[in-house]
Amino acid sequence: GQQLNQSPQSMFIQEGEDVSMNCTSSSIFNTWLWYKQEPGEGPVLLIALYKAGELTSNGRLTAQFGITRKDSFLNISASIPSDVGIYFCAGLSSGGGADGLTFGKGTHLIIQP
Amino acid sequence: DAGVIQSPRHEVTEMGQEVTLRCKPISGHDYLFWYRQTMMRGLELLIYFNNNVPIDDSGMPEDRFSAKMPNASFSTLKIQPSEPRDSAVYFCASTAGWGYTFGSGTRLTVV
DSSP: OOOEEEEOSEEEEETTOOEEEEEEESSOOSEEEEEEEOTTSOOEEEEEEOSTTOEEEETTEEEEEOTTSSEEEEEEOSOOGGGOEEEEEEEEOSSSSSSOOEEOOOEEEEEEO | OOOOEEEOSEEEEOTTOOEEEEEEOOTTOOEEEEEEEETTTEEEEEEEEETTEEEEOTTOOSTTEEEEEEETTEEEEEESSOOGGGOEEEEEEEESSSOOEEOOOEEEEEO
16 A cells, blocks of 8 residues: 655754654655644644645644655744644545545654753 | 544453444534554554445454444444454544544553
8 A cells, every 4th residue: 555654753852943854655645734643632634735846834834745746844943842742744645535544654743941 | 613523532441342432523524534543553544434435444454343334423433352452542534625634532452
């Protein structure tokens, strides 16, 4: 099946630093999604990308859909303690909601005050 | 909007027992997904429904797992008999298109 390679697996950073993580795949995806999961909760959608080359921001978060449609990155600027969690990339290969998402293994973000 | 509601939040059961997990999707969402999350394998799609009809169950690990969606507002995932390796967090998600919304999950422990 399809696989997403997400890196880094974990990040230990200081509060205020910028964060960058990415996902790559050998398969083409038509939609890239970035989720955040906090302990005891389900993943929550942060950003959705629908077009190759698209760059989208949501507050301090910025994500891009790679032009090859095989990769995406997520940046977090000026990290704060509440950014702690696991960040997942997810890809959708079909043209609509008619398929399940393929998830990366996640990036654990730990912020030291 | 109450979101996707799953129950129970936690389940501890003995090996061999039947386990039933429940999900209420967001009203109006016509797709429902069941995922399993473990440290080793991450988030895995088990099965999904469209308009209450199972579309793809290729992710269901074995015949011990079954899922139903008798109506648009309710789905169950059943494991019978349960085994320790089934211990995981099981998530239900629903969507009407692109924005998948997840429930808070059921943490299953089989001892």
